[in-house]
Amino acid sequence: MKATLAVVAGFAATVMGHGFVNNFTTDGQYNQGFLLDYYYQKVNTGSFPNIAAWYAENLDSGFVAPDAYGTADINCHKNSAPGAITASVKAGGSLTFSWGPDAWPHPYGPILAYVAACNGDCSKVVKTNLQWVKIQAEGIDYSSQVWASQNLHGANSPNGAQNYPQCFNIAVTGSGTKTLPAGTAGTALYKSNDPGILMNPYTTITSYAMPGPTLWSG
Numbered sequence: 001m002k003a004t005l006a007v008v009a010g011f012a013a014t015v016m017g018h019g020f021v022n023n024f025t026t027d028g029q030y031n032q033g034f035l036l037d038y039y040y041q042k043v044n045t046g047s048f049p050n051i052a053a054w055y056a057e058n059l060d061s062g063f064v065a066p067d068a069y070g071t072a073d074i075n076c077h078k079n080s081a082p083g084a085i086t087a088s089v090k091a092g093g094s095l096t097f098s099w100g101p102d103a104w105p106h107p108y109g110p111i112l113a114y115v116a117a118c119n120g121d122c123s124k125v126v127k128t129n130l131q132w133v134k135i136q137a138e139g140i141d142y143s144s145q146v147w148a149s150q151n152l153h154g155a156n157s158p159n160g161a162q163n164y165p166q167c168f169n170i171a172v173t174g175s176g177t178k179t180l181p182a183g184t185a186g187t188a189l190y191k192s193n194d195p196g197i198l199m200n201p202y203t204t205i206t207s208y209a210m211p212g213p214t215l216w217s218g
């Protein structure tokens, strides 16, 4: 049996800075990310290239603040909408995401990856129906005190954390039989006072509570 699971891959980097996924590769194949230029193309001409990355209005490469965790924006960023096409990767294959513009200027914080089943064509998915399953979580290296996002964040004040969700339509092909476990609605993923979000990063961290639901081992 050849199974195709169409998923939205979502990233949430809880860091300070400015960033977005410039491009990504699926089994070595280059895929364009959503660029700010496309926003202006859409405003000026009504359209922009068909890409698997989601549209979003993070115009300053900015972030979703903790006081918006309860809003639809936490799914795939501000006023996001599904990409028109779907990239594809083999089960067990490789996915690489390149964050731009270059690096995080002063990031402290984890990088989390989630998937949510589209249950059909990802380009028609309703983002508030997405049920997120965490598949990767990288926090801080306790010995070097270096974060996944490489530097610092300003989360030691309420609403200080900055969230950079980015989404992509990806079909996972293969003959596997595993099914995704029940996920979590975007609006239920985080709370502004979660210990991994409202925290003092300017100290030695010996234990870090990863934000969001349990990591799926599948």
Ligand SMILES: *[C@@H]1O[C@H](CO)[C@@H](O)[C@H](O)[C@H]1NC(C)=O
Residues within 6 Å of the ligand: 022, 023, 098, 099, 100, 101, 102
């Ligand atoms: C992909 O994104 C990275 C990170 O922003 C950038 O350095 C690289 O030039 C991009 N690749 C292409 C082919 O545009």
